[in-house]
Amino acid sequence: MLCSVSLSLLAVATTAHAACSRAFLQEATAAYLQAQSVGKVGILALTSNVSYAENNTPIDIQKGVISEAIAIDFNRSIYDTVQCATFTELTATQQHPYVIHTRILYSDEKIRAIESVVTDTGDWAFNATGHLYWTKQEVWDPIPEGKRDSRAVLQAAGDAYLDQWGAPSLAVPLGTPCARLEGGFYTASTGSTLQANTCKMGAFPQPLKVGDRRYIIDEELGAVDIFNGFPWLEQSKPANYSTPSSNLFKVHEGLIRYIHEITVCATPRCGL
Template sequence: MTHLLLPVLLALASQGSAACTRSMLQDATALYIRAQAGGKPDLLPLGSNLSYAENDVSMPITKGVISTAVPVDFNRSLYDTTQCISFTEITSATGTHPYVIDTRLLFTDDKITKIESVVADAGDWIFDATSHLSHVKTEKWDPIPSTNRDTRSVLKAAGDAYLDSWGDGKVSVPYGTPCARLEGGSYTGDRQPNANTCKMPEFPQPFNIAMDTRKYTIDEELGGLDIFNNFPFIDKTRPNGTSSMNLFRVEAGKIRYIHETTICATKGCGR
């Protein structure tokens, strides 16, 4: 009987060691922020099979922005315990080289096995780190009481509807009132602070953000959703798409904030 139970016990032990908790994600993400501020990726609990990419280009971590010290003027993170992924938005406006860095950390057995970043700087779409910093600091992303939290499916559907509406103006998007969008350094909430200023126009057709390019991080406690995606149309030199990120705060099923970071192959995406 013992030899029959042993594989079961080993499997249960393995499952226990692989448990993903919010506190684990928070602790590791705090280390990531320290690592980026100091340019010291060796601070991170890296897995032996780590993969690292910036703007959809794979590279050694020693060649990435994380190996360069970057002042972290502001940061905000989401924690997805279902997928064991954290997302962090870093705004760096005061250094000699301003950045907005959006990073997904993917974990296996408490080790980071994949790092994916959208790294924006001068020349990327409407980039302005100083403006970005001034606006992200004013937003309220307080934890949502457990009885009022939206489900993962509601959060995901809100973000998908927003992206889908760019190619199909008939798609109903659950915008809140107010709703404000921060696109690069351009902020819509200044125009009408108490209105929905998030609605986007329908882009020239055909336009489609393919589902297989969308990578989600979902945090029910913060009403947070992040989607890494491939953005077509915007960059004249890359009509099939360029690296992009959309971050959402959803309250009672309605979108309250949207942040967008989009990378350009040429200055201003050639527009």
């Protein structure tokens, strides 16, 4: 009984410790963007045991893409005040083109973990110029306070989309219009014009179980990002290999409006 009570108290303490203000997360994101633009990790406030990983692989932070100066053409961030965490999408078309998804977790106003999905030439549907064009057309305004979805609703919408890959008959809450930006390919476009689209995925050759899900949730923006492992896609690996992937969703009134997906390939276009 004492052990059970102690664990319960620890869970409460951890949750209380994790929460932080939106203003802090916005300032911290600005610092991250500055560090990435000049390639200087030293300007960030890091814990002594900070962890850093790219494409599901822990590496030395001084050798990661975060230590490379990148001319960022566009960025979009969401803020999770409950977890004290942020998600940022970066698009870079100059020098070395990239589309990068990064999640950062904070503790006592210092970074305790950074994890990125880093895509560039050869990765699934990669086209940084196309990604930049289409992401700038989208509207990700805050949701009025009385109309915001709960964290549970936002997570459920994203989970349903990923779950449907393994259960094609599963209902997914897709809004109208809905658009999917996959690498640099836009499903709701004709030429340079946005069109209504359902975002519905076609059937995969085999049911896919998308695991290793890590969430960043922002009720104010109605957004959720899910880092995950995408099975089957990489043809040079066994079918159960989890390809590093990230899916960002914009949700309003429980319905998905935008999806951004980036996926890393071990071989050009994952061998397809």
